[in-house]
Amino acid sequence: MQLFDPLSGSAPLSVSIFALYVREFLESNDILQNVWIHGEVSNCKTYPSGHCYFTLKEGDAQLLCVFFKSARQRTGAPSLRDGMALAVNGRVSFYERDGKLQFYVDAVEPLGEGALFQRFEQLKARLIAEGLFDTERKRPLPAQPAVLGIVTSLQAAALRDMLRVLRLRYPLVRVLLAPALVQGADAPDSIAAAIDLLNEQGEAEVIIVGRGGGSIEELWAFNEEVVARAIARSRIPIISGVGHETDFTIADFVADHRASTPTAAATAAVPDLAAWRADLIEKQEQLVDLMQERLLDLHGQMAYAQRDLQRLSPQSLIERRRQQLDEASERLHTQMSHLQNLRKERLRGIALQLHSLSPLLTIARGYAVVRREEDQQIITSVQQVQTGEKLIVQVQDGQLAVRVEP
Incomplete structure (x- = not known):
C-alpha cells in the first residue's frame, strides 16, 4: 500500500484517515514488524474464544499485547499468567476502533518469574513461616453482626455493590465506612490505618477489606506486608474481597475469610433475611403439622381414656348390676314359676290320692x-x-x- 503524507494538505484530517495513516506507518516499519520484547505479564485474560490479551510491563512502561488462538496453537505456547517474565516476538499495529497501539504476538519465550511475582512469593513464604496463614488462627464470622466495617475507596464501584447487597440481604446491619486508598504508592499505609481505626473505634463486629478487579499492579497494595500485618493484628474478624474470582492476594491468605469479589464478601458478612423468612415459613408449616399430629394423637388418647372411664365408671357398674339383677330376677321368677307348677302338680296328685281315699x-x-x-x-x-x-x-x-x- 502506498504511503501518503497527511500533513501536505491544508484541510484537517478525519479521525479514520489519521488512524489509517498511523497503522500504515507502523506496519511499513520492518523493525516493528518482527521484534522481540521482554517484560512482565500483567492483567492477563484468556477468553472462551482462545484469544489471550495481556499487558507487558517493565518499569513505568507498558505495552498492550494480543496473542491469538491460532498463533498459540501453532507455537505450542504455555498458558500465560500475571507475574511471568516473558520475551515475546511479533509485530506492532494500531487498532483503529479502540485507538490502541497493540503488539500482536507470534511467539513467546518464558524467562521465569517477574519481579512482582518474586516479591509476592518471598513475602508469602515469610508470612507462612510466621504462621499468619494458619487455619487455626482464623476466627469464625459472626452469624448476625449488628455493625459492619468496610475498608475501601469512597469512589469505588465495589462500595456501591457491597452497600446494595447489604441493603437487600440484611438491612438491619449498620455500616461503618473507613475510607482508604486502594491503589498507588500510598494505598498500603492507608488500608492499614483504616483497619486500625475500626479496631480502635471497636463497634464493628466484622470488617470487609476490598476493592474491585484490576491488574496485578492495581491490586498490589493488598500484597504489601503492612496490610498483611494490619489484618493479622486486627481483633475483629476480617473478610478479604479483592479483585475477581481468579485474583489472589496476600490479604486473602491472612484474612479470616476470603471472598472471590467484594460482592461475595458482603454476601458472606451478613445473613439473608429472605432465607430467614423462607426458613421461618417452613418451620411454621412444620410446627402446624406437628401440632395437628399431636392434637390427633391426644384426641385418640382421650377417646381411649373416655372408653376406659366409661368401662370403669360406677354408672356403668350400676347398669351392669341392674342388668345382672334383671337377669337374676328373671331366672328366679322362672325357677319359682317352675317350682310352683311342680308343687301344683304334686298337690294335684296328692289331692287325687286323698280324693280316692276320701270317706x-x-x-x-x-x-x-x-x-x-x-x-x-x-x-x-x-x-x-x-x-x-x-x-x-x-x-x-x-x-x-x-x-x-x-
Whole structure:
C-alpha cells in the first residue's frame, strides 16, 4: 500500500484517515514488524474464544499485547499468567476502533518469574513461616453482626455493590465506612490505618477489606506486608474481597475469610433475611403439622381414656348390676314359676290320692261316717260310745244328729 503524507494538505484530517495513516506507518516499519520484547505479564485474560490479551510491563512502561488462538496453537505456547517474565516476538499495529497501539504476538519465550511475582512469593513464604496463614488462627464470622466495617475507596464501584447487597440481604446491619486508598504508592499505609481505626473505634463486629478487579499492579497494595500485618493484628474478624474470582492476594491468605469479589464478601458478612423468612415459613408449616399430629394423637388418647372411664365408671357398674339383677330376677321368677307348677302338680296328685281315699266316696255308695259330737272322733266300734252320748252321722247329702240309746 502506498504511503501518503497527511500533513501536505491544508484541510484537517478525519479521525479514520489519521488512524489509517498511523497503522500504515507502523506496519511499513520492518523493525516493528518482527521484534522481540521482554517484560512482565500483567492483567492477563484468556477468553472462551482462545484469544489471550495481556499487558507487558517493565518499569513505568507498558505495552498492550494480543496473542491469538491460532498463533498459540501453532507455537505450542504455555498458558500465560500475571507475574511471568516473558520475551515475546511479533509485530506492532494500531487498532483503529479502540485507538490502541497493540503488539500482536507470534511467539513467546518464558524467562521465569517477574519481579512482582518474586516479591509476592518471598513475602508469602515469610508470612507462612510466621504462621499468619494458619487455619487455626482464623476466627469464625459472626452469624448476625449488628455493625459492619468496610475498608475501601469512597469512589469505588465495589462500595456501591457491597452497600446494595447489604441493603437487600440484611438491612438491619449498620455500616461503618473507613475510607482508604486502594491503589498507588500510598494505598498500603492507608488500608492499614483504616483497619486500625475500626479496631480502635471497636463497634464493628466484622470488617470487609476490598476493592474491585484490576491488574496485578492495581491490586498490589493488598500484597504489601503492612496490610498483611494490619489484618493479622486486627481483633475483629476480617473478610478479604479483592479483585475477581481468579485474583489472589496476600490479604486473602491472612484474612479470616476470603471472598472471590467484594460482592461475595458482603454476601458472606451478613445473613439473608429472605432465607430467614423462607426458613421461618417452613418451620411454621412444620410446627402446624406437628401440632395437628399431636392434637390427633391426644384426641385418640382421650377417646381411649373416655372408653376406659366409661368401662370403669360406677354408672356403668350400676347398669351392669341392674342388668345382672334383671337377669337374676328373671331366672328366679322362672325357677319359682317352675317350682310352683311342680308343687301344683304334686298337690294335684296328692289331692287325687286323698280324693280316692276320701270317706265321702264311701258315703256316696250308701255308707255313713259317725263322729262323737264332743271331740269329732270317728266311731268305728260300739265300744267307743256310751249311752246318752251325742253323735254326728255323715251321709251323702248332709249330717244327722243322734243320741245313743240303751
